[in-house]
Amino acid sequence: TSATFRSIYEKGSSTPSPYDGTDSFPRRHLGPTPKNVEEMLKDLKESDLDSFIAKVVPDNVLIRRSLKVQPLKGFTESEMLADLARIAEKNDLVKPLIGKGFYGTIIPPVILRNLLENPGWYTSYTPYQPEVSQGRLESLLNFQTVISDLTGLPVANASLLDESSAAAEAMILSFTSLKSKKPKYFVDSNIHEQTLAVLKSRAHTLNIEVVVADLTTDEGFATLQENKDQLCGAMVQYPATDGSIKTFKAYSRIAELVHSVKGLYAVASDLMALTLLHAPSKFGADIVFGSSQRFGVPLGYGGPHAAFFSVVESLQRKIPGRIVGVSKDRLGNNALRLALQTREQHIKRERATSNICTAQALLANIAANYVVYHGIEGLRNISKRIHGFTTLLANSINESSNYRVLNEKWFDTLSVDVGSADEFIAKALSKNFNVFKVNSSTIQLSLDETVTKDELTTLISLFTGLSEVQLPETLPSFYEEWTRQDDILTNEVLRTHRSETSMLRYLYNLQKKDISLADSMISLGSCTMKLNATVEMMPISWPKFANIHPFAPKDQVKGYTELIVELEKDLADITGFHSTTLQPNSGAQGEYTGLSVIAKYFESKGEAHRNIVLIPVSAHGTNPASAAMAGLKVVPIKCLKDGSLDLQDLETKASKHAKNLAAMMVTYPSTYGLFEPGIIDAINIIHNHGGQVYLDGANMNAQVGLTSPGDLGADVCHLNLHKTFAIPHGGGGPGVGPICVKEHLTPFLPSHPIISTTNQTEQSINPVVAAPFGSASILPISYAYIKMMGGSNLQYSSIIAILNANYMVAKLKNHYEILFTGGDDKYCGHEFIIDLRPFKKFGIEAIDVAKRLQDYGFHAPTMSFPIPGTLMVEPTESEYKEELDRFIDSMISIREEIRKVENGETDGAILHNSPHNLKDIISTSDAEWSQRGYTREEAAYPLPFLKEQKTWPTVSRVDDTYGDMNLLCTCPSVEEVAASQ
Amino acid sequence: TSATFRSIYEKGSSTPSPYDGTDSFPRRHLGPTPKNVEEMLKDLKESDLDSFIAKVVPDNVLIRRSLKVQPLKGFTESEMLADLARIAEKNDLVKPLIGKGFYGTIIPPVILRNLLENPGWYTSYTPYQPEVSQGRLESLLNFQTVISDLTGLPVANASLLDESSAAAEAMILSFTSLKSKKPKYFVDSNIHEQTLAVLKSRAHTLNIEVVVADLTTDEGFATLQENKDQLCGAMVQYPATDGSIKTFKAYSRIAELVHSVKGLYAVASDLMALTLLHAPSKFGADIVFGSSQRFGVPLGYGGPHAAFFSVVESLQRKIPGRIVGVSKDRLGNNALRLALQTREQHIKRERATSNICTAQALLANIAANYVVYHGIEGLRNISKRIHGFTTLLANSINESSNYRVLNEKWFDTLSVDVGSADEFIAKALSKNFNVFKVNSSTIQLSLDETVTKDELTTLISLFTGLSEVQLPETLPSFYEEWTRQDDILTNEVLRTHRSETSMLRYLYNLQKKDISLADSMISLGSCTMKLNATVEMMPISWPKFANIHPFAPKDQVKGYTELIVELEKDLADITGFHSTTLQPNSGAQGEYTGLSVIAKYFESKGEAHRNIVLIPVSAHGTNPASAAMAGLKVVPIKCLKDGSLDLQDLETKASKHAKNLAAMMVTYPSTYGLFEPGIIDAINIIHNHGGQVYLDGANMNAQVGLTSPGDLGADVCHLNLHKTFAIPHGGGGPGVGPICVKEHLTPFLPSHPIISTTNQTEQSINPVVAAPFGSASILPISYAYIKMMGGSNLQYSSIIAILNANYMVAKLKNHYEILFTGGDDKYCGHEFIIDLRPFKKFGIEAIDVAKRLQDYGFHAPTMSFPIPGTLMVEPTESEYKEELDRFIDSMISIREEIRKVENGETDGAILHNSPHNLKDIISTSDAEWSQRGYTREEAAYPLPFLKEQKTWPTVSRVDDTYGDMNLLCTCPSVEEVAASQ
Ligand SMILES: Cc1ncc(COP(=O)(O)O)c(C=O)c1O
Ligand SMILES: Cc1ncc(COP(=O)(O)O)c(C=O)c1O
Numbered sequence A, B: 001t002s003a004t005f006r007s008i009y010e011k012g013s014s015t016p017s018p019y020d021g022t023d024s025f026p027r028r029h030l031g032p033t034p035k036n037v038e039e040m041l042k043d044l045k046e047s048d049l050d051s052f053i054a055k056v057v058p059d060n061v062l063i064r065r066s067l068k069v070q071p072l073k074g075f076t077e078s079e080m081l082a083d084l085a086r087i088a089e090k091n092d093l094v095k096p097l098i099g100k101g102f103y104g105t106i107i108p109p110v111i112l113r114n115l116l117e118n119p120g121w122y123t124s125y126t127p128y129q130p131e132v133s134q135g136r137l138e139s140l141l142n143f144q145t146v147i148s149d150l151t152g153l154p155v156a157n158a159s160l161l162d163e164s165s166a167a168a169e170a171m172i173l174s175f176t177s178l179k180s181k182k183p184k185y186f187v188d189s190n191i192h193e194q195t196l197a198v199l200k201s202r203a204h205t206l207n208i209e210v211v212v213a214d215l216t217t218d219e220g221f222a223t224l225q226e227n228k229d230q231l232c233g234a235m236v237q238y239p240a241t242d243g244s245i246k247t248f249k250a251y252s253r254i255a256e257l258v259h260s261v262k263g264l265y266a267v268a269s270d271l272m273a274l275t276l277l278h279a280p281s282k283f284g285a286d287i288v289f290g291s292s293q294r295f296g297v298p299l300g301y302g303g304p305h306a307a308f309f310s311v312v313e314s315l316q317r318k319i320p321g322r323i324v325g326v327s328k329d330r331l332g333n334n335a336l337r338l339a340l341q342t343r344e345q346h347i348k349r350e351r352a353t354s355n356i357c358t359a360q361a362l363l364a365n366i367a368a369n370y371v372v373y374h375g376i377e378g379l380r381n382i383s384k385r386i387h388g389f390t391t392l393l394a395n396s397i398n399e400s401s402n403y404r405v406l407n408e409k410w411f412d413t414l415s416v417d418v419g420s421a422d423e424f425i426a427k428a429l430s431k432n433f434n435v436f437k438v439n440s441s442t443i444q445l446s447l448d449e450t451v452t453k454d455e456l457t458t459l460i461s462l463f464t465g466l467s468e469v470q471l472p473e474t475l476p477s478f479y480e481e482w483t484r485q486d487d488i489l490t491n492e493v494l495r496t497h498r499s500e501t502s503m504l505r506y507l508y509n510l511q512k513k514d515i516s517l518a519d520s521m522i523s524l525g526s527c528t529m530k531l532n533a534t535v536e537m538m539p540i541s542w543p544k545f546a547n548i549h550p551f552a553p554k555d556q557v558k559g560y561t562e563l564i565v566e567l568e569k570d571l572a573d574i575t576g577f578h579s580t581t582l583q584p585n586s587g588a589q590g591e592y593t594g595l596s597v598i599a600k601y602f603e604s605k606g607e608a609h610r611n612i613v614l615i616p617v618s619a620h621g622t623n624p625a626s627a628a629m630a631g632l633k634v635v636p637i638k639c640l641k642d643g644s645l646d647l648q649d650l651e652t653k654a655s656k657h658a659k660n661l662a663a664m665m666v667t668y669p670s671t672y673g674l675f676e677p678g679i680i681d682a683i684n685i686i687h688n689h690g691g692q693v694y695l696d697g698a699n700m701n702a703q704v705g706l707t708s709p710g711d712l713g714a715d716v717c718h719l720n721l722h723k724t725f726a727i728p729h730g731g732g733g734p735g736v737g738p739i740c741v742k743e744h745l746t747p748f749l750p751s752h753p754i755i756s757t758t759n760q761t762e763q764s765i766n767p768v769v770a771a772p773f774g775s776a777s778i779l780p781i782s783y784a785y786i787k788m789m790g791g792s793n794l795q796y797s798s799i800i801a802i803l804n805a806n807y808m809v810a811k812l813k814n815h816y817e818i819l820f821t822g823g824d825d826k827y828c829g830h831e832f833i834i835d836l837r838p839f840k841k842f843g844i845e846a847i848d849v850a851k852r853l854q855d856y857g858f859h860a861p862t863m864s865f866p867i868p869g870t871l872m873v874e875p876t877e878s879e880y881k882e883e884l885d886r887f888i889d890s891m892i893s894i895r896e897e898i899r900k901v902e903n904g905e906t907d908g909a910i911l912h913n914s915p916h917n918l919k920d921i922i923s924t925s926d927a928e929w930s931q932r933g934y935t936r937e938e939a940a941y942p943l944p945f946l947k948e949q950k951t952w953p954t955v956s957r958v959d960d961t962y963g964d965m966n967l968l969c970t971c972p973s974v975e976e977v978a979a980s981q
């Protein structure tokens, strides 16, 4: 393999030909050069990559089935761009007036280029290390502020995965707030169909009964009254899916009723409409949610888009998702951070009530900056124009056509009885408009920011048949009784940046505060922060990927369909499975989906009672949380001292629960970074007891081309395309969490009510998100990654990732205890755990090392997951030897700093005071500095390379509680969920 | 006007309509909001913009002719992108095998996105302030290193404007090195036609006699020998324009002969070829030059591309253009800077020998980073494949076709006798290839990095008619006797960055060191550092603008033609002239062109003796230098105490030289930033004495829509599109310096030998650069700027620029003496001069203030131009009030620091030690700090806003000589040139 590997470099493919293009990708994606690889192997005392890998991956696991991914050699970068351009050309740019939660929008070019297309923004991680994340924390705080202002509710989170899953979170919050004892959840029938479908999916697994009724009518309201004893909450959409706005009373009396039984009232809304309309808080909403997509985020065939979610104050500790809060740093200065305190309360509840981990940070940041740039005046210019255009169109239809607008009031959407919907749709398409078919006689259409005067007159002609359209001088104004009067979006930052120069500098100033992959290695264990290559990223802003509505007819999206089907096939090949769904928007959502599919499978076999899921204690917090969301009962499985699964415990629990055994969920390589030796035995045990095996594919980056979940014998896995398959982390999202399944599970993969999914059948589970193919617009990233690496070279990502990790272990193991790699030939997988607990007795904690690493210009590795008091390091294959060495040198240097504490030479202040930001260096008095026992230079430049390149923390250490320290993301641990059940 | 101005904001145009799109541009381009404008007017005690402007611009000058630029309201941003996409669609993407100095290339995507498309790189200024420019200085030093290695000559500059004008610089250097006494310059006939045409143009004005001969043949060599007494130098192209490589002897004997008469031997070469071929130094070249375009810089219909230029050591003080050199900072650390010392020598020569100011920094940086990313192995992979493909094609033609390759050896280019060139060209086009027509029976074609295996076989089929092409397993190898053996490109930085992650971080690390417009205001007087808007920048990387060969047939470039003709028209409208040429690549080149056109005009009238040009002493250094290059004699004109032209002196000199008066060159508003009251009188004086008036349009940003060179009565002007018309400065280039002329000068605008220019006639002067339309690929920037502002709104750029400047004067004039604005209602134009000479007696110099401004996060304004000991500030219209105020506060704060010196409270160390970089703050000992008389905090955070946002200098003060201080760019002053004549 070393020779094959070398050939990647020499000719750009594993089958070298001097005729190949010279811009081959694998040698650019992989950090170490062949020479580096030789050096590293030598350090490991290994002769070649083959024999090295054979020692890492257990014999019965290592398969190295050649992947079928075409082209085997991989496309060159220019071939890839040409091929993606060919695919994009197969999508038609039809003006998307379909609406239904997805609207045309203009992303201001300054935001497009300097945020969405800027690796300084898109490659950063979730802001768990606040000292090097103040930029995006500020931007997310802006997002929260905007949401809170527009919805009128005081507490907003920093995004959820999409509007429909946010609806599910609202429903579940209502259900669990009443201790899951009131099973009925009322949903107004005038809500987006896809939202209702997702509600049904999520309600099903939790045994919530969704009741659909016309809540804004007297009849519907009467049903609500009749059921009030069983009611945990109600949901309306405002403006409704048909575009209508009802009477204030129609909305407010629902609130009164729901509140009278302590239920929660949730309102799905639209941010653009809310710039004009009364805030839902005004008529008593407890929860307001929706999509922030139309604030500058491209349609992208359905996503990713940031959902928003705001609540009344009493729910502030129950709100799902991440929340940014204002806090103080060590020097007493304001500092932002993820306010995990709230979530802690949340975790301590009897059950996990949400499994949200990765969310939509990058998209929330686009939306927030759209508002920063427009301000309230700018937004109202836009929303008034949208409403004015819509009203002119409605008036023309009502006054000058044979048709009739069905909704009495509107913001941007008109439902129109056109006699024959199909005929009208064809006529509209001939003018390049897509409208939505409601039923055989009704269409609806939504206007947006992008509609021009010419398009308006064309639309008027289309409905009225008039060839000359007269438009009035001024636009009709908004309904007076519905016009909100409160002062909103008055924060300084929302009033300042009106010129492009000012906006540009604001974006740069934020970006400069944060560590991203453009600065230095981010070696977060379990997170796989690899290269997000430029070629992979370029296509997502092409109009023919960006400006496509998710409900566009299939014959207009042949490009997307080709890409999706091919990617599903490639992922199935890589995972050794039969089929794939790309719908889930995150790993955790993939987990939920996979477990739901398993549950549905058992249901179809008449084994609906199977509700036990075995999960090792080492599992990531989303595993038990997702199980809870899927209505399953978690039984924990122990791990042995050496980090491996306790197979005996597994056998015991599996046989004890055999009758009700639904599944085992297990991560491979394990969350300890180990190639579990007993994985195949474990899988057999589960199968022998009638269970299904769910493999958490977060660590897939160690498997590709070496083994696979399917080859191991599992039944289903999820993948984090934002880990293994090169989608950037975006500062906390987006993500894509596809699941791949064996053939017997294929019929149960999620469907969609409007656009059928690839494997949709009668037996399919309901969708988990609003868009049929989830976050479609970022799929070209993974597609390009896979296609440029090629079937023959993909394995090198895993091989080099494993080599990099073990090289680091070899260099660090004389300085630190590396867990589970005892013995000379015991290797870790693609990540490893540094044990810092031994230093606790000297007063040095994991957090001190993590923070001190910032002084060395590095983002901390994963802290205290999966084991408290440790750091887990995952270098990935994209890091090059020089950077690994800088990190190694930094860790060794820190070890020497600790040694001085051990030796009693110092009190460790340099560690405890870390990180040292510039304010500390510059503004702290000489007097205080002279007391510290170390110099400014030792604080700031502990190694020489830092004088040449260093990204500075912008605040000093933010005061975190130990509780926060123990969390990887916002998800409860296995034991906590198990204990609470 | 204030009301009209406000309407820009309210509805996005000066004729507000609620139907207009909401993404209007003027309100994004202009910094101050209407509210700000009101505040600023109030500070100036003015009631509205109209009456304010009427006080600034003299009555007889202020015309406010409405501009005809369509659309009057301006396109919205999305309309603009759609319109440019429409235009781009009219260009055909035909595979460009035309060669002739322009080749297909692949810009590595990581460089495309993070350098060419990154405002952190493209908006920075020429690195005259080295402390905040170390990033691009390092990159330019890399460029020089690469050029020096590849050409084999020790000294290289940091780019010239293009290959053909570099040839002219080589010729002029040869001529002036022998004190302009040997008039004959020999040029091998096998050189690019456009290079020869430019040589002729430049030779003409300097009375150099260009002799064309087949220097590599015995006959040609004999001619050279015969003329050796009159010879100042000779030039060959290697490989030659027909693709051939001659014998070593053929090249080296020219060197011997030329050297025997102390002439210089210049070689035009190709960097890609030089990765394989012997360096020209090996056969005695004194100068090697060419284009670095094919190192990753898009074809862009001809430019901008960076020329390279290297020389033997003895010429190091004579080399034209900017040179980066390694120096030391105040703390003794290495620091890079522009090595102006060399240029000083250059200036002190009897005549200016070059007028190069703006060059091609951004493009040189792309080329340098292309090499950083590929390294020598990568480059040789590329060049060997190019040569191998070419050889396979040549062999097929010679062995299997009826045609014959005419050149015996080749790198990438074959000349082929095909019987009928036209027929073959049509055949090639049917397969989507453009080849070059040499004559009726001969074509030639050049292969490049982008040619694929499929294209190679198609080409072979095209020539041979074979339907099945067999290719050998390995590619033919390069000529052994021509293969260079020396170790090149071995510098560490050229060996390190092979992975995309590593390259990304290198680019970011460099960028972070520099101040660009993405950081803070760069208020450089005379440089107009305004917004370079994203929408303006986006189209230049679209393939249908980027990948077009400048010699593509006109019927394939209808898009470019439309854009060029329309831009020429709009610029003529704005300047009040009849026609425009876009050919010149910089302002200085525009000056040369304009003067040449004037000279040619007089020649055509039989008045060739007119050779006197009057230039005020306040003129920018390029003015006299260009005059010298155009063979004209400079006579200086005095200025009065109040900064205005001494009209009496002008009248005296004009009448004294009436017989030989060719022209006056004058900048308007003057380089002092004043609307010269006597401008119209001055123009009349010149006309009365038979001269032409050349208006230097560098300050056009104060004129647009208010007056114009044409309205003033001038005959010709140049524009700096990189100042007034939004092309970014790119860290020192590119630029575009069009000239606009009255009708009588139109027939003399430059031609092109291969592709005819818009106004080409029999009387046209020869071209000034290689490409018919100069730097065509960046013209969409200015086009978009003009079209988005619209005819009605363009004036607001000038109005707000003037308002911003005068607002700053109002705030600063109680603290500093502002030159030439005495009296309450005396306003400056769009820039103003702060006099720092009064502080000299306290030991504070202009440079101390300039450097101290870096501690406040600002780039210094223009220093000591046009008056030594001053700073000239030009805020432009794009700066917003908050930023102006930060700058004002910083200047006032510095004034207080100076006051402490005046009062004897301090010795001014805080100023003298500035700027304070982090190494100084952190690594300088406490002991030394305690001696300084000021604290670290006072040094680094003199104002509170700096704690939130500050771009740090990365080195401390670089030791500059006073001589450097007096220079704006690299150009000699009027007096110096005049004195030397
Ligand atoms: C092992 C494991 N499983 C699941 C997840 C959840 O994935 P996501 O954040 O995409 O929801 C993670 C995320 O880090 C993980 O590490
Ligand atoms: C007044 C004036 N004239 C001419 C020039 C030369 O322009 P360029 O640098 O484009 O050659 C400049 C450049 O700063 C200038 O300020």
Ligand SMILES: O=C([O-])O
Binding pocket: A126, A357, A358, A526, A527, A968, A969
């Ligand atoms: O995002 C997490 O890796 O938990």
